[in-house]
Amino acid sequence: AQSVTQPDIHITVSEGASLELRCNYSYGATPYLFWYVQSPGQGLQLLLKYFSGDTLVQGIKGFEAEFKRSQSSFNLRKPSVHWSDAAEYFCAVGARSSASKIIFGSGTRLSIRP
Amino acid sequence: EAGVAQSPRYKIIEKRQSVAFWCNPISGHATLYWYQQILGQGPKLLIQFQNNGVVDDSQLPKDRFSAERLKGVDSTLKIQPAKLEDSAVYLCASSLARVTDTQYFGPGTRLTVL
Numbered sequence: 339a340q341s342v343t344q345p346d347i348h349i350t351v352s353e354g355a356s357l358e359l360r361c362n363y364s365y366g367a368t369p370y371l372f373w374y375v376q377s378p379g380q381g382l383q384l385l386l387k388y389f390s391g392d393t394l395v396q397g398i399k400g401f402e403a404e405f406k407r408s409q410s411s412f413n414l415r416k417p418s419v420h421w422s423d424a425a426e427y428f429c430a431v432g433a434r435s436s437a438s439k440i441i442f443g444s445g446t447r448l449s450i451r452p
Numbered sequence: 453e454a455g456v457a458q459s460p461r462y463k464i465i466e467k468r469q470s471v472a473f474w475c476n477p478i479s480g481h482a483t484l485y486w487y488q489q490i491l492g493q494g495p496k497l498l499i500q501f502q503n504n505g506v507v508d509d510s511q512l513p514k515d516r517f518s519a520e521r522l523k524g525v526d527s528t529l530k531i532q533p534a535k536l537e538d539s540a541v542y543l544c545a546s547s548l549a550r551v552t553d554t555q556y557f558g559p560g561t562r563l564t565v566l
Contacts, residue, residue, distance in 0.1 A: 379559070381557035387552075428494050430494075432551045439507075440555070441497075442494030
């Protein structure tokens with residue numbers, strides 16, 4: 339069965355600084371990988387997803403993520419954060435053999451320092 | 453395009469009472485999911501429907517939770533009787549069909565059990 343770990347519970351970065359949120363997965367083959375964002379009082383929104391091909395994936399709101407098979411990682415990055423990026427970020431993994439089921443990590447809360 | 457609708461947005465009940473949540477997915481989406489999100493954790497899949505059939509309910513506490521999706525459109529999730537540990541946000545999501553299709557989430561129902 340697949341699983342996902344987000345080692346950082348809470349991260350604070352200054353506005354305009356770069357951001358990297360870590361995600362490690364466990365799965366025997368190449369998984370499907372996702373990053374979702376949850377703003378206060380709102381539902382989850384998909385930022386980006388990886389299925390195959392180019393390991394650097396571009397998403398919405400200026401985010402990108404890189405799939406590294408050797409490290410079982412799918413870290414989320416943004417070159418310059420904005421105050422509106424403050425939210426909870428969830429990494430998720432899906433197995434190619436299952437029917438539409440994805441497993442979410444426990445999330446990383448991002449705070450922005452003015 | 454209308455998003456996933458959920459009601460109510462908030463519910464407070466006492467333990468041993470019953471409660472029901474309603475979800476209306478995006479039109480044309482065959483797959484519907486119910487997730488439980490406990491504070492500080494990622495969403496956990498409770499049940500997944502494909503049209504009006506159950507695909508996965510392995511993590512649904514069937515002694516107290518039940519769900520149905522009549523006519524393959526709207527869905528209702530019920531808890532009877534509720535326990536203190538059921539306090540959580542209940543999220544509904546829908547997608548076209550496959551794991552590669554984006555899941556769109558509703559705003560959730562925040563349940564507090566006293």
